[in-house]
Each structure stands twice: as C-alpha cells, then as structure tokens.
Amino acid sequence: MKKIKGRRLPGIFLFAAAAIMLLTGALPADEGMWTLDNMPLQQLKEKYGFEPTAAWLEHIRLASVRVGDGGSGSFVSPNGLVLTNHHVALGQLQKVSTPQKNYVNDGFYAATAAEELPCPDLELNVLISMENVTARVLAAVRKGMDPVKALEAKKAAIAGIERLSLKKTGLRSDVVSLYQGGEYWLYRYKKYTEVKLVFAPEQQAAFYGGDPDNFTYPRHDLDMALFRAYEKGKPVKAAHYLKWSAAGAAEGELVFIPGHPGSTNRLLTLAQLQFQREYAYPTRLKSMKRMLAVAKKYAAKGPEEARQAAGMIFGIENGLKASGGEYDGMKAPGFMEKKAAAEAEFRKMIDANPQWQAEYAGAWEQIAGAIEKMKPRIKELSYRRVPGLRLGGIALQIVQLVAELQKPDGKRLDGYHTAELDSLRFRLFSPAPIYPGMEEAIAVDSLQLMLEELGADDPYVKACLDGKTPEEAVKVLLAGTQLADPAVRRQLVEGGEAAVAKSTDSFIVLARKLDPLVREMRKWQEDNIESITRPAGEKIGQARFAAYGKNAYPDATFTLRISYGAVKGYPMNGTLAPYKTTFYGLYDRAASFDNKSPFHLPQRVADARDKLDLATPLNFVCTGDIIGGNSGSPVVNAAGEVVGLVFDGNVESFVGRFFYDDTANRTVSVHSAAMIEAMKKIYGAEKLVQEILGQ
C-alpha cells in the first residue's frame, strides 16, 4: 500500500472522526471492519455457511498483533515469531541500519537467535480484553451541562477509566470511542517492547515495482518481515499463534482479515465531506508534494543521504498516492450525489419520527456550523507546525510533558494521561538515529511554507524565525541543540519543569515560546469545534442505532477488527484481473521493462530463477474490507490458518475511505506459498520455514 496508517498533518483531519457505517437496507456483500463483540454471524452463515465460534474468535484475537503506531501482524510460531509487512518494518529496518550496513536495501536474516537485531522503538500490542464502558463515560456528563464542561468531564472520565485499569491490571488500557461516540469501550493490551528483527527481504523484492505499482494489482511483491517478541530476554511463548497453510488461498475461498484499520470516513456528513474536498485534501496534497520534493532533493546529495531519506520518501509517496486517489474519488462524477442521497434518506427517516426528530435532527446543522466557525482560522490550524522532522516535536513534547505531569490526570492535555505515559516515554527516549541534514532540510522548508502561508507577522512564525530567514533560523536551532541524544531528553524530563525552564537548548527554548500558542489553538478547537462536533457526532451515531439497529460496524479506529470476504478477481481495464499472480509474473514484469528501476529484479531473485517453481502463487486479492493500518494483517482461512499476508489495497479501493463497493475494491496480499518458496529458495531461511511450518 502501503496500508500503513499515515501520520496526520495537524489541523487537517479535525473532522475525520470515527463514524458508524451507513446502512441503508441490506448489507452489501463482504463489507465491514467488524469489532469482535459484534461479528456479522448471520451474514457469514448465510453467505458462506461458516459461523465462527467464540473460541475461534478468541484464538484469532490473541494471535493478532498491533505493530507500532500504524501496522498489524500476527504470531506465527509458538516462539513469538511475528509476521508483518516489510513496509511496516521499514522504520525499524532504517533505524537499525548504518552507513556501513543497509538492511533496507540488502535485507536481513538472523539464522540464529544471537543474530537477531534488537529494535530501538517498536511496540507490539495484543488485545487481551474488551469491556463496554459507555455508561461510565456518559455518566460524567450531567444534563444541561455547558458543552465545554461536558467535553472536559468526558475526557476526565475516560482518563480515569484508563488509569484505574492500568493500575489494576498492569495492561495498556485504552478507552476507544466507537460508532461516533455511540459506544465507548475499554480495550486492554498485553504490550511487548522487547522486539527483535529476524527476517526481511531486500526492499526491492518487498516493494517490487516501487511507487508506480504501489496500490495497484496485478502485483508481485514479497512485502513480508518477521520479528520476534521477547519478554525479559526470552522469546515469548505464544499460547495463541496462527498455523500456516502451505497451500494457501484458493479461488473463491472464504477468508478473514484480523487487523487494525486506522481510519475510515464513511459517515462524514455532507458538510464534512465538502470541507474535506474543498479544503483539507488540496492543502494536504500540496504540503505532501512539497515535502516529497525536499526529501528527494536531500536524497540526491549522495548515497548516505539517500539511505537516510529512503523511508521518508516511501512514506510520503505512499500517502500521496493514497490521498491523491481518495481526492480523485471525491471529485469523480456521482460521488457527492451518492453521499448526498444517502444522507437525505437517513435524515428523512429521522425527521419522520417526532421523537427522533427532536433528539437528533439538529446535529447536522451543528456540525456544519462548526465548520463555518473554523474557516477563518483554517490557515493557522493547518500550517503552524513545529519545525524539523523529529527534533521540534520532541522538544514540544518535553516542554508539555513536564507541565502536564503537574496536573491531575483528568485535567491533562490528551496524550499526557497517566495511561499513555509508558508508550510516550518509549518513543520519546528512543535511541533511533536522528539525521541533522534531514532535520535541516525539512525544517527550512516547513518554515518557508509557514512564512508563505501565514506571513511574517503571524506570532507563531515570528517565534520560529526570530527575525531571521528560515535558513538562518534553522542553522541556529541545529547548532544549539543536544536533543538528538536520548540521554539529554531523559535528563530534561527527569529534571521536570525546573530543568526545562532553565534549559538553553535551542529547540527547548523555541518550544517554550510555541507552547502557549499551541495550547491556545488546541483550547480554541476544543471549546469551539470539538465540544460541538463530538456530541453532534454522538447524536448522529445514536440516530443510526435508532434508524438502522446495530447491524453495523463502526468507522475504523486503529483497534482490532475482523474483515471477511472471498478470494476473487475482478473486472479491470477492459478484462479480468486474476485472483492471484505468480512468480512468472514477477520475471515477466522485470523483462517487460528491460529490468529497469523500479522494475529490476534483486540479484538474489534473478539468481534463484531456476530453483523456483515459477507457477507458485505470489500475490492474491480478496473482497475483504480494509484500509491503512491493516498492513501486515494475516489472511486466515476458516481453519484459522495463515493463507496470506495483507499488504495493500488496489487503486479501486481508494474510495473505500468513503464507501465500500465490492465490484472492484480488493485487498492485495502476499500468498502464503510465496513466502515459503522465497524463504527457502531465495533467502536460504530454511530454519525459519521449519519454525513456521512447525516441522
């Protein structure tokens, strides 16, 4: 895809909140990213003659892994082996690489436990329990409460539930808002932060065809990687792991995709969609294109710069292609009409029932009103950013963290609640390298952009530039900071407010100046936007339950879901796309482009040609409903075996952010047979194959 969950640019996705799937009549085939408490058992039984038991679902849940802050994965051996995508592992591969040893380009294989490479900052989460806490959250809000107070109260209640749970169980505890606030659930996770890299092919094999082929099908990617989870120095003994199907996915077969879809916008109101189309997407695309140009210019300086920027370039290109596709989908004839018709039908149902009308009908206007209020501040909300790729963000986090820790948990800014601190510290103190050259290039351009969009008189811009040009300002900032050293960050945090207040580190000094402006924006957004849109969203969510029942799934929230569907080709480009591709196709595509980049074969793949059974399935498609965040999800059959590994959606799935249409929307996966064939015959990872196959 890369179906890795994109980092959001600040201010852009104010309205991309969770929402419930719109159901107008019968559920379309194979649609939905279902929570495990509400699986569409009836549909599964009727359409596929299969009804997962509670034990089946529990097994899948406990074998499923959330990887980092944007990916999915699964345990595939009793010794803690975690299968995910190469592109989900890319960040770690980049971080463990050095100018001397480029694991992104060359791949990696630890034939023994001793050779496994510790990851600097990868957190894995396994969903241990789920508890409906809607009543507890909503009890915090008293009738007639001022909206701003109500929002505060709700946030405090959520922080309290999480804190209490963490204290009681020691497990990571997140309260998740589902169905646009129609329900709140406490999800508890077993967390693993001791993770080692075991196997990854060369990026050219994993991401064969590069940006052109990204998000397309037919496809020929070996987008896989293997980590191993450890606890206290020992490989995790996973009681629940997925067995492997060497035969893999067959045509027409029912398959399931457990994973962590990041976000969908299937239930935005028309006003929100129009805002996205008219403002949010054009702004985002513009910023991304600009950032890509900066990153490519930096990479062109030399091989080491290219190595440093590789992951970032991948990430931006990936996001750009996805967002560009979504934007094209929104602009396509019929898109808005379709959405308008669905909203009109829903609102007509609500208006026809006097009780519903009184309770819910105002919500749409409230949301539209909030959007209008936001428009005058839209530039500030979009373009005020902390300069640099990582340093600015780190500095601001340190400044805010030491301040927030002084407050009672319920009063803190989101992101700094007690239950969130472990993960925050894990990331903040990561030993992963920070590259000054990249920091500089990105910082200069983002200051330049701010200057262009907000003008020199904007107080935020003033604080950043301090009378200098962007180039000068960044030079000074980089010369005066030690934050690239994680020990320095740790000292500052441990020194608390006093240490931070005294610090003369250039980025900390800047962050102290920016912090009040950032807080003002956040407060303004909460008081003027979020306090309106959240309860309005809740009302629409409740209206949906009223009108359509709970035969529905919530919009994606980067929490565990199960999608299902059939392995199935589709009409494409005037003909049919087959349900699978083969290694023949990989060699064809390379030869068709005369082995030119990005269609060249890695040397090891070229060399293995005569050893491989070229008819081995390589990638395949199924109708399962996914989105970014599902990257690395296993594809499992009814027996619970791995038949594939999700790594992408096709171009026809871009509009899946807004609605699902099974005509051509397809999930693209690596076939389980291809992984075995490649590990054995290309990479000589026979031992891993044995571990996976349980031999």
Add this chain to the structure above:
Amino acid sequence: MKKIKGRRLPGIFLFAAAAIMLLTGALPADEGMWTLDNMPLQQLKEKYGFEPTAAWLEHIRLASVRVGDGGSGSFVSPNGLVLTNHHVALGQLQKVSTPQKNYVNDGFYAATAAEELPCPDLELNVLISMENVTARVLAAVRKGMDPVKALEAKKAAIAGIERLSLKKTGLRSDVVSLYQGGEYWLYRYKKYTEVKLVFAPEQQAAFYGGDPDNFTYPRHDLDMALFRAYEKGKPVKAAHYLKWSAAGAAEGELVFIPGHPGSTNRLLTLAQLQFQREYAYPTRLKSMKRMLAVAKKYAAKGPEEARQAAGMIFGIENGLKASGGEYDGMKAPGFMEKKAAAEAEFRKMIDANPQWQAEYAGAWEQIAGAIEKMKPRIKELSYRRVPGLRLGGIALQIVQLVAELQKPDGKRLDGYHTAELDSLRFRLFSPAPIYPGMEEAIAVDSLQLMLEELGADDPYVKACLDGKTPEEAVKVLLAGTQLADPAVRRQLVEGGEAAVAKSTDSFIVLARKLDPLVREMRKWQEDNIESITRPAGEKIGQARFAAYGKNAYPDATFTLRISYGAVKGYPMNGTLAPYKTTFYGLYDRAASFDNKSPFHLPQRVADARDKLDLATPLNFVCTGDIIGGNSGSPVVNAAGEVVGLVFDGNVESFVGRFFYDDTANRTVSVHSAAMIEAMKKIYGAEKLVQEILGQ
C-alpha cells in the same frame, strides 16, 4: 482487436461517412493515418529525425497487401509469403475446416508447397498506383444542377473512370473519396485471388485470453497467420517484400504502420455525432447482443455446431466490445463538449471570412436537416434485412445483378458497376460451405426482430413472413432453396433475367419480392439524404482546406495509409503498462487463472515451456494511430524491416474512432522475435523461419 473491419448493419452508418481530420492548431503527436501522397514529412523529420524517401515509400506500398474485405498484411518473402493476423485469416481457416479437421482449433502448418491449402474466397490487393481525379469527377456536376441529378452524374463519372481504367490496365480500379469529397483519387490494385494457407497457430494461442483480453493490454497473443499468393499456379515472385528484424521493436523506436484502416468518424458534425450516440449505437448494440445470443445458443448444441459458429461468435463479440467501448466513450463526461468546442472554433473561422461564410456556412444545417428527415424512416432503414446469414444476401445479389447488367454502367446501383463485377462474382460464387442450421437460427431471429420492431403490417415483413410465423417461414425458405450450391448460383446469373424470373427457388422468390422495397429505400436515401449530405460534406471538406490547409489526413476509407509512432508504454490502472510483454507473462496469466478457459495454454505451448526463452518479447505497444482494418499491418522500422505485426488497439483506443489522444491510445502488436521463437520452438516450422529470415 480485432481490428478487422466490421461488416456494417444496414442503415446504421448512414452518416459515418469519410471526413477530414480536424486540425485546430498544431498537429498532436503521432496522430494520423496518412495517404502516401501527403506524408507528414516535416513532422517526422522534426520529431524523429527521419525523412522517408519516395523509394522507401514505394517499397512499403508495394510490399503492403490489403487482405479480403477487412484486413491488412504484407509480403515477407520473395516467394509470395503474406503475413497477416490469425483473426484476419479466421474466415478462411473456418472455410477450409471440416467436421473432421478443425484448423481453427488445431492450427495449420504446410511444411511443403504441396500441403498448402487453397483458400476458397480470399482476395489480396496491392496498391499499384494513385491518381488524383478530383477534377474529372467534379466536372460531371454542372452549376445549378438539381442535387439528385448531381449525385447521379457524379456516380456515373466515377463508374466511368473505374471502367476505363480497368479496361486500359486490367487492374482493379477504385475511385476513392477522401477528405469528405474534398478529393477523389483513382487507386489501382494488382489483385491476387489464388491464395493458399501456409501457417496458423491454434486460435487459443492466437487469441489467448479470448473476449475478456480482446482490446486490452498487457497482452499475450500470437495473432499471426501466413498465406502464400500464387499466380497461374506458381508462387508470386514479390519484387517488393519486407525484410525481417529478428531483434524486433525496441523501446522508444520510431515505427511505421502501413495498412488499411477501415473507417474513422473524427470529423462528423455535432449533429451526426448526436445521432450516432442517441440512435445508431444503441440500435446496433442491441442487435449485436441479440445476434450473439442466437449464435451462442446454436453453438451450445454440439461440437460441430460450435465449430461452425466459432468465427461468427468471435466477430460479434469483437464488434460488440469495440462498439460498446466507442459508445461508452461518446457518453463519457466531456466527450460532446470537446467535439462541440472544436466545431464551434472551426465554424467561427468560416463565419469570420465573408467568402467562406457564403460558400460553406450552410453545410452544417443541411446535414442536421437531413438527419431530421431520416428520423421518421429510421426503423425501416435499420431493421429491414434479408433473412439468414448468407443465403438471403446471395439471393438478393443475384436478383439485382441480372437486372443491373441490363443497364448502362453509369446508371447502375452502387456495387454493380463494371469495375466491381470481378470481385462481386468471386465472392458470390465462393465454394465456402453454408451451414443450414446456422442460416436457420439467424434467419428466425432476424425475422422475429423485424416483426417486433416494424410490426406485422410492414410490407417488407409481410413479404418475408407470407402469413407464417418466423419459424415456419424459415423452414419453408430453407426447404425450397438450392443456393448453398455455388453452381446453382452461377447458373442463375448466367441465365440472366429470364432464368431468375422463372426460378422457383424459395430465396430467389423472396428476393424478387423484396427487391422493389430495397430499391425504394435506397432511392429515397439517395434523393433525400445522400444528395444533401454528400455535397454538404464536400463543402465542409473544402472549408477545412481553406481554414487549415492540407496539413491533414482524411478519415479512414479502407485504403492504404501509413501511421507512425514510437514504441512506448503508458500510464494504466494507477501504474505503468510496459512497452512489451514476454512469454513469462503468458505462462503467468495461465497460471494466475489456474489454466481455466479462456486463459488456458494450448497443449503445444505448455509442452514447449522449457524450450522457449521466456524473456522473448511477445507483444508490444506503440503510439501509431490505427483502427479496424489495420489488423495484420506490419510494424516496420526506419530500415523498412518487420519489427512486429499489428493485431489490436487497447481499450483506451476505442475513442480513437472520434479523436486521437496519445496519452494512452496504443496499437498492440505481436513482436517479430515472438513469431520466430514460436514458429521454431513451438510449431517446428523451421523452414518457414528460414524463408522469412532469408537464410
């Protein structure tokens, strides 16, 4: 494609007349199907640094062959070997097959001259000379002449020029109207009717991927066949034949496509386009779908029926996909707007010059007026057909032929002029088999359709049914006819009017009843439509010369043209389509569909896998501008060597009927290296390879 020129259903293409290409400003890249007297030498020189000499053009012209009434080809050996497409050869393959020996399914190879199979009715034509006769044709029309008389005079003049030329030279002589009547040219052809089949692969190799893959790319078809032209029992010693390039087309290379594009509609007026979109296309698509259903139902009866219907099913599916694509293109957003803008600009230029305005401006209204006049008779013009697949047409042709022969040449119906008689007799007396079962199925359904659309009271329907049901009427017709026997047809024609008048053959009896009705429709069309639209079209053609000069090519007319372009991939489905495919891709596609029809490998191809160099280029694309009729065209490089064999356009080229856009419009060809590799290693046709390579 099959870029074989489709037979037109009567009445539908009244307005699809030849027209000049619209030029508004600079000529778009690689556009155009150029006549040899007016090659875009300047553009070729500027863009590709190549300027074909007169000798180069003459060589290409004399090596180019028009194949039958819908295809192209070329001489590729000094011994009369003619290369064309399998799908161009399909009709002959079908006709030489028997219930015992199915050359369509099994392929054919004559290892010796004695094994070559005579074709029953294939005519090849080589363009020997071209002469501008515009002045002679236009001289027949006197100023102020009544339009109906003027049309008659012009037709008589054309028939006279053809007759005189035939008498003088013995060569087939056709007067061609180019640039919508802006120019008339006398084209003389050397004709070959003694043609033998030499080589064809199995249809499954030639048409791999079947209807789904038809008109798409990437593609994997070995769509080739070889004939040999004979004269008086000896292979033709072709002074001009194309040498072979074993390396074949390379990326970016300049290539030329000499061939016989059938028809384009790039210069229809907006009124004509709207008529096509609103009426002609929907009617045609409806009829084709219906005919396809009948043919498939017939084929389902058994293997012999399937064999008989195979060529017809191919033809209808091919036409349906092309026409469906063209229709979708016309309905797509922006299509009509684009055409309207071009027409508006052109007419503005004409209106701005008082002399042009006076001379030409009325033409558009005249055409629009003629369309309006036609609408009340549209059903008769569209649905009155002679029943049956071949017998009805044969009968009508016999009845009309003996009558027309009594008249002076200039007064005859089109199709019966002296210069046309040889080819007419060649087809009419063809010994190719006629299948009663197929005749019956098609006839019953076409009578049924007439009954539905025109009603039982229509005189034409009455004459056909004679008070019976379609089933009964057809039974009687088939029981009472001997016309399947070519000797019977010959006797009737030789017996002249007297023999035909006396004949009790059921189809002849019916044709005698239908003939006056057919003549009435034709006369009405000439007097009311053609006599208006032809001079109006000429005016628009002249207006174009006035406004844009002759830096243009005429719409396609199934006469020799040369297109040119570069071997080049294109953006497709979110990624890039490579400029070529390879044999790897063929095996991939078969394996991807689990070797299911229509993606299964012919046994010989499967067996040859280890002998083949799988990286050999199989198909490739170039920007050259083609349309149906170009099937079988050689693709030649600047050295005049065969680098490929045109067999299709991609789906993006469907709108090429109306305009050319080089972004994704591509010609699809078999690579010259693939033909050699396959003939050698799959078909064991080493001797042919030697003949072609001149070894």
